[in-house]
Amino acid sequence: MIELSNLSKSYAQGKVRAVDNISLTVRPGEIFGFLGPNGAGKTTTIKMIVGLLRPDAGEVRVAGIDMLKDPIAAKRRIGFVPDQPQVYDRLTGSEYLNFLADVYQVPDDVRRERIEHYLEIFELRDAVGDLVQSYSHGMKQKLVLTGALLHNPPVWIMDEPMVGLDPRSAFLLKDLMAEHCRQGYTVFFSTHILEVAERLCDRIAIINKGRIIACGTLEEIKEHREKETLENIFLELTENEGIPVSLEDHLS
Amino acid sequence: MRAFLSLLKITFRNYYGISVMKQKYVKEKRELWQPILAVIGLGFGGFTILSLYYLISRGLYTGGKMLGEPALGLEYALLASAFLIFFFGVSSVITTLYFTEDAPFLVSLPLKPFQVIAAKFSLVMANQYLVLAFLLIPPLVIFGRGEGLGFIYILTAVVIFLLFPVIPLAPAAAIVIPLMSRAGSKRLKDLFTILTYVFMIAFGLGLQFLVQYLPKGKEIASLQEILKNHGALLTQLGRGFPPAVWATKALAYAGTGEGLLSLGLFLVLTVVLLALMLLLGERFFYQGLLKGEEVGRLRRAKRKVGVAWGARSPFKALILREHRLFVRTPVYLMNVLPVAVIVPVIAVLPLITQGNQLPVDRIAPFLATHPYVKLVIAAITTFIAGTLPLAASALSREGRLFFISRLIPVPPGDQVKAKFWYILGVNYLCTMPFFVLAVVIARLGPGDILALFILNLAGTAAVTALGILIDLLHPFFDWDNPQRAVKNNLNVLFAMLATLLFLGVFTVAGVGLALVVPWWSGFLILLLLIGGAAVGLYQGQLVLAEKSYRSLEM
Numbered sequence: 001m002i003e004l005s006n007l008s009k010s011y012a013q014g015k016v017r018a019v020d021n022i023s024l025t026v027r028p029g030e031i032f033g034f035l036g037p038n039g040a041g042k043t044t045t046i047k048m049i050v051g052l053l054r055p056d057a058g059e060v061r062v063a064g065i066d067m068l069k070d071p072i073a074a075k076r077r078i079g080f081v082p083d084q085p086q087v088y089d090r091l092t093g094s095e096y097l098n099f100l101a102d103v104y105q106v107p108d109d110v111r112r113e114r115i116e117h118y119l120e121i122f123e124l125r126d127a128v129g130d131l132v133q134s135y136s137h138g139m140k141q142k143l144v145l146t147g148a149l150l151h152n153p154p155v156w157i158m159d160e161p162m163v164g165l166d167p168r169s170a171f172l173l174k175d176l177m178a179e180h181c182r183q184g185y186t187v188f189f190s191t192h193i194l195e196v197a198e199r200l201c202d203r204i205a206i207i208n209k210g211r212i213i214a215c216g217t218l219e220e221i222k223e224h225r226e227k228e229t230l231e232n233i234f235l236e237l238t239e240n241e242g243i244p245v246s247l248e249d250h251l252s
Numbered sequence: 253m254r255a256f257l258s259l260l261k262i263t264f265r266n267y268y269g270i271s272v273m274k275q276k277y278v279k280e281k282r283e284l285w286q287p288i289l290a291v292i293g294l295g296f297g298g299f300t301i302l303s304l305y306y307l308i309s310r311g312l313y314t315g316g317k318m319l320g321e322p323a324l325g326l327e328y329a330l331l332a333s334a335f336l337i338f339f340f341g342v343s344s345v346i347t348t349l350y351f352t353e354d355a356p357f358l359v360s361l362p363l364k365p366f367q368v369i370a371a372k373f374s375l376v377m378a379n380q381y382l383v384l385a386f387l388l389i390p391p392l393v394i395f396g397r398g399e400g401l402g403f404i405y406i407l408t409a410v411v412i413f414l415l416f417p418v419i420p421l422a423p424a425a426a427i428v429i430p431l432m433s434r435a436g437s438k439r440l441k442d443l444f445t446i447l448t449y450v451f452m453i454a455f456g457l458g459l460q461f462l463v464q465y466l467p468k469g470k471e472i473a474s475l476q477e478i479l480k481n482h483g484a485l486l487t488q489l490g491r492g493f494p495p496a497v498w499a500t501k502a503l504a505y506a507g508t509g510e511g512l513l514s515l516g517l518f519l520v521l522t523v524v525l526l527a528l529m530l531l532l533g534e535r536f537f538y539q540g541l542l543k544g545e546e547v548g549r550l551r552r553a554k555r556k557v558g559v560a561w562g563a564r565s566p567f568k569a570l571i572l573r574e575h576r577l578f579v580r581t582p583v584y585l586m587n588v589l590p591v592a593v594i595v596p597v598i599a600v601l602p603l604i605t606q607g608n609q610l611p612v613d614r615i616a617p618f619l620a621t622h623p624y625v626k627l628v629i630a631a632i633t634t635f636i637a638g639t640l641p642l643a644a645s646a647l648s649r650e651g652r653l654f655f656i657s658r659l660i661p662v663p664p665g666d667q668v669k670a671k672f673w674y675i676l677g678v679n680y681l682c683t684m685p686f687f688v689l690a691v692v693i694a695r696l697g698p699g700d701i702l703a704l705f706i707l708n709l710a711g712t713a714a715v716t717a718l719g720i721l722i723d724l725l726h727p728f729f730d731w732d733n734p735q736r737a738v739k740n741n742l743n744v745l746f747a748m749l750a751t752l753l754f755l756g757v758f759t760v761a762g763v764g765l766a767l768v769v770p771w772w773s774g775f776l777i778l779l780l781l782i783g784g785a786a787v788g789l790y791q792g793q794l795v796l797a798e799k800s801y802r803s804l805e806m
Contacts, residue, residue, distance in 0.1 A: 013280070052658055053805050071802075075661040086653055088573070090580040098561060102569030103660040112561045 001155050001186035002026040002049060007058035009044050018044040020210035021058070026188055026203075028154075029181050033201035034190040037238050041210040042190040043083060046159050049188070050080045063154050076104065079153035083160045085140035089133035093124060093143050096132060097150065104151035111150060118146040121172055137164045145173065149180075156180055158189035162196060174200055198230045208238045256367045259358075263371045264378070266354060269730060286726070286742070293745050302386065309390040313398055322399060323504040329391040330416070330496040336387070337380050338420035343735075345425045348376050350432055353732045355541055369533035373425060380417040388413060395503070404507035408515060412499050415522050419495045422525035429532050432540035495521055566662045570670035577649070578642070578678070583734045584649065588640050592682035595636055596689045616695040623771035627762050627778070629690045630704050631755055633683035634711030638751025640679050643719025644743040646671045647727035647800075651737060654729055654804070664801035665794040668720060672793065676716045683712060703775055710782045715754060717789035719747040724793060724800045758782060 004024040010017050019041045026032045036042045047053040049060055051071050060067040063077040087096055094115075101111040119125045122142035127135065135143065141164045148156065156177070162170050177187045177200065191197055197204055198218060205215040214221050214237055218230060225233055265271050276282050312325030349355070349372050358368050392409050395401075498518040505511035564572070578584050619626055646668075650657060657667055687708060691701050723743045731737045738744060761781060765774035 050659060052655055054802060072661045072663055075659060078659075080659055082655070086655070088577060088653060088656075090577055091573075094561070095576065098564075099569050099573055100660070101561075102564045103566045103662050105566065106563070108561070108563040111563065115561055 001028045001030075001063055002032075002188055003059075003061040004045070004049070005059040005061075007045070007048060007060065008056050009041075009048060009053060010056055017210050019048070019055075022207070022210070022212045023058075024205060024212060024215065026186050028186055029184045030202045031177055031181050031187045031200055032189075033197035033204040034188065034207065035192075035194065035197055035204060035234060036190070036207035040207045040238075042207055043159055044210075045207065046157060046188075046190060050078055050157055051075055076151070077154045079148035079151065079156045081141075081144055081148045081156075081158040081161050083163070085137065085144045085164065087132045087135075087140055087143060090131060092131055093128035093135070096143065097128070097147055100147045101150050106151050114150055114152070115146065118149060121176075122146060122169060138166060138169065141165055142169060145176075149176070152183075152185075154185045156185065156187045158187075160191060161189055162191060162193055194229075194231045194234060204230070206234060206237055213237050255363060256370065259363060259367060259371045260374060263354075263375055267348075267352075267375055272730070283726075289746070290742050293742070293749060297745070298386075302390065305386070306390045306394075309394050313391070313394045317398070323395060323500050326391045326395050326503060327496055327500040329387055330499050331493060333384055333387045333416065334420045334493060334496060336383065337417055338424050340383070341376060341380065341417075341421045341424045342428060344376050344379060345373075345421065345428050346432065347733050347735055348372050348379075349425070349428070349537070350540060351733050359538055359541055364534065365537040366530040366534040369425075369429075369530060369537055373421070373529070376421060376425075377417045380421065384413065384417060388416070392503070399504075401506060405503065408502050408506045408511070411515070412502060412518065415519070416499065418522045418526055422529040425529045426525075426532050429529070429536045429540065433536035566660075567666060567670055570662065570667055571674050574671060574674040578674075581734050583738060584642070587738050588642055588678060588682060591636060591640060592685050595632075596685045615693060619694055619696070624762060624766040624774065626694070626696065626700060626704060627707075627775075629687065629694070630707040630711055631759065632690070633687050633708045634715055635751060635755060636683045636686060637679040637712040638715035638719070638754070639748050640682060641738045641741070641744040641747075642675045642678055643716045644723050644747035645728075645738055645741050646675060646720045647723045647804075648729060648731075648741050648743060649734070649737050651729050651731055654727070658801060658804070664797040667801070668724070668793055668797035672716060672720060672790065675720070676713055679716050680709060680712050683708060703779075707775070707779055707782065710779060710786050711758075714782060714786035714789055715747075715751045717786060717793050718750050718754065719743075721789060721793045721796060722747050722750060724796045727800075727804065754785075 002025070004022055007019055007022050008017070009019040022041075022045065034042055034045070044053060048055050049062065049067070051060075051067050051074065054068070060074075062074040065074040065077065067074045091099070097115055098111075101115070106114070119128055122145065124139065124142055124146070127139060132140065132143065141161075145161070148158075161173060165173060174196070177189075180187050181202075201218075203215070203217050204221060206213050206221075214233070221230075221233060222228070225236070273287075277284060277287060309325060309329070312328060313322060316322050316324030349369070392413070396405050396409065495518060498514040498521070501514035502511050502518055505514065578588075647654060657664075660667075687704070691704065696704070726743065728737065728741045728743060731740065758778065758781070762774070762778055765777055769777070
C-alpha cells in the first residue's frame with residue numbers, strides 16, 4: 001500500500017539532509033509504526049508520503065499510485081492526520097466535515113452514516129454545530145481524525161496521533177486503527193510512545209538522522225539483540241549514532 | 253529588567269519576522285527583489301500622498317500665522333493624530349494583546365502581566381509611528397522652519413513624537429483590558445474591528461467632503477478662510493484635549509519657561525496614563541486571555557444543534573469555503589465592502605457640495621459627441637476591482653492552513669478556478685454601485701449600458717486574475733492574525749500597481765483608437781483586447797496554480 005524507494009529530502013540548499021535515501025514497504029492490512037527521536041526525519045517522510053513535500057530524489061507510491069505523477073489519485077486514497085490539529089477556526093465542525101466529504105466526494109447517505117458514527121464515538125455531537133475556534137486541542141484533534149476517516153481511505157497516515165487525546169479517546173483511536181486494518185487497509189503512524197508501537201504495530205521502522213536504522217516486526221528487530229524491550233533497543237540504536245567510534249570506546 | 257528587555261526583543265523579532273528576513277535576505281540572499289520593490293512601491297505611493305499633505309499643512313500654517321497663531325496647524329495635526337491613533341489603536345491593541353499566537357505561551361512564563369502588556373504595548377506604539385510620521389513630520393518641519401527654531405525645538409519635537417502615541421493608546425488599552433476580562437471572546441474583537449472600520453469610513457468621507465468643499469485651484473486660500481471663520485471652534489476643540497495644547501506649547505515655546513512647563517505636563521500625563529494601563533493590565537490582562545475558552549464551552553453546554561449533512565460538488569464546496577471564511581472574518585469584509593460604498597459617495601459629493609457649478613445636464617450631450625469618454629466609467633470600475641485585496645490575498649488568506657488545500661484531492665487549477673469565480677463575483681458586485689450611479693448620471697442608453705457592463709466584466713475579470721497570479725507567485729502565509737494577511741501583504745500593493753499599469757496600457761490603446769476609428773468599432777476592438785487579456789490571465793493563473801501548489805512547501 002505504501003512504497004518508498006530511495007527517498008531523499010534536504011533543507012537549507014542541501015546543507016541539512018532530513019531524509020537520506022530511505023526505502024520502505026508497508027503492506028495492506030498492516031499497522032506500521034514509524035519511530036525515531038526528535039528531528040530524525042519522521043515528519044518530513046510523512047509529508048512526502050502525503051504530497052505536502054516534494055522529494056529531492058526517490059519515489060513514493062500510495063496504493064500503487066505514484067504520488068509525483070498522479071498526486072490527485074494518490075491523495076484520494078489517503079486520510080491524513082497532521083501533528084497539529086489545524087482546522088479553519090471560522091467554520092463550524094459540521095461545515096468542516098461537510099467540506100472534506102465534498103472534496104473527497106463521499107456520497108450523501110454514506111457521509112451521514114459515517115459522520116454520525118464518529119461523532120458518537122468521539123463525543124463531538126453537541127459541539128459539531130459550533131465554530132471550531134471554541135474547541136479545545138483534543139476536540140480539534142478528534143475533528144481532524146473524523147475528517148481523515150470520512151472517505152474510508154485505504155491508507156491512513158498519522159503524525160503523532162495520540163498527542164492531545166484523553167485516555168478514552170486514545171483507546172478508541174487504537175480500536176479504530178485495528179478496525180481499519182481488518183478491512184485490509186493500511187495504517188501508518190509516527191509516535192514517541194514506544195508502548196503503543198510495541199502493543200499495536202505489526203511492523204516498525206526506526207529512523208534516525210534521516211536513515212532507517214531498523215525495520216521489521218518486533219521479534220525481527222529483537223533478534224540478535226540482547227535487549228528485551230523496544231525502549232532499550234530504541235535507545236541503543238539511536239543513542240550512539242553520530243558519536244565517533246574512538247570517543248565511544250573512550251567513554252566505555 | 254533583563255527579562256523584560258529580552259521579552260521586548262523577542263516580541264519585535266517575532267512580529268516583524270526580523271529573524272526570517274535576516275536569514276532570507278542577508279544570509280541566504282534570496283528574493284532580494286522583494287524588499288527593493290517594496291521600498292520603491294511604498295516610496296512612490298508615500299511621496300505622492302505626502303506631497304499633497306505637505307501642501308495642506310503649509311496652508312494651515314500660513315492661515316494660522318495670519319491669525320497670529322502660527323502653531324494652530326501643528327495643534328490640529330496633533331489633535332487629528334491623537335484621534336486617529338485612538339480609534340485605529342483599539343483594534344490594534346486587541347489583536348496584539350489577545351489574538352497573537354504567543355499570548356498563551358507568554359502567560360506560562362514567569363513574567364508579570366504588566367511586563368507582557370508593556371512589551372506588547374511597545375509593539376502597538378511602534379506600529380503607529382508610520383502613521384504619526386506621515387501626520388506630524390510635515391507640520392513639525394514647516395513650523396520649525398517657518399519660525400526659525402533651533403536645536404531645543406528639534407529635541408522637544410523628537411521627545412513628543414516618540415511619546416505621543418502613549419496618550420491616545422494607553423486610554424484605548426485601559427478601556428479594552430477590563431472589557432476583555434469580562435467578555436474575552438473573538439466576537440468582541442470582531443465588534444471592535446467593525447466599529448473601527450466604520451469610523452475609518454466616516455473619517456475618510458469627512459475628509460473627502462472637506463476636499464470637495466474647497467474650490468479647485470484655491471485650496472490653500474480656502475483653508476485659510478476656514479481657519480478664519482471656524483478657528484475659534486477648532487481651538488475650542490483643542491482645548492477639550494489638553495495634551496495636544498501642551499505638546500503644541502512645548503514646541504512653540506521650546507526653550508522658554510512656558511515651553512518647559514507644557515512639556516512637563518505632557519510628560520507627567522504620559523507617565524500617569526502608562527502607569528494606569530499597566531496597573532489595569534496587572535489586574536485584568538490574564539483574566540481576559542484565559543476567559544475565551546470558558547465562554548465557548550459554557551455556550552455549548554446550554555444548547556444542542558441539529559446539523560444538516562448534504563453533498564455538493566467539490567467546486568461548490570470550495571466556493572462555499574471561500575464565502576464562509578470571507579464573510580466570517582470582519583477584517584476581510586471591512587477591507588472590501590466599504591469600497592463599494594465609498595467610491596459612489598465620493599462620486600456624488602461634488603454634485604452635492606458644488607451644486608449647480610457642475611453641469612450634470614451637460615454630461616449626456618457631451619458623451620454623445622465624445623463617446624469614448626464613456627470608457628472612463630469602465631476604467632474606474634476596473635480600478636475599484638483592482639484595489640480590492642481579495643484577489644491579491646487569495647492564497648495568502650489561507651495562511652498556515654494552506655496545507656489543507658494541498659492535501660485535498662482537487663487539482664490546484666480547479667481550486668484556483670473556485671477562488672477566481674468567487675472573487676470575481678465579489679469584486680464585480682462591489683463595482684456595481686458606482687457603475688449604476690455613473691450610468692444614471694450620464695443618462696446612458698441600453699446599448700451603452702450593456703456595452704460598459706460587459707467591458708466592466710472583462711476588466712474586472714482581468715484584474716482579478718492578475719491579483720491571483722501575483723499571489724500565486726509569492727503568497728504570504730506567515731501571519732498570526734487575519735489583519736496581517738491583508739494589511740501586511742505586499743501582494744495587495746503590487747496588484748494595485750499592476751492594475752494601474754493595466755489601465756495605463758488600455759488608456760493609451762483607447763486614446764489611439766479614438767483617433768482612428770468610430771466609437772462602436774473602437775469599443776469592440778477594446779473589448780476584444782481586454783477580454784483577450786482576461787482570458788490569457790485566467791489561463792495563466794491556472795497553469796501557474798499547478799506549478800505553485802506543488803512547489804509551495806510548508
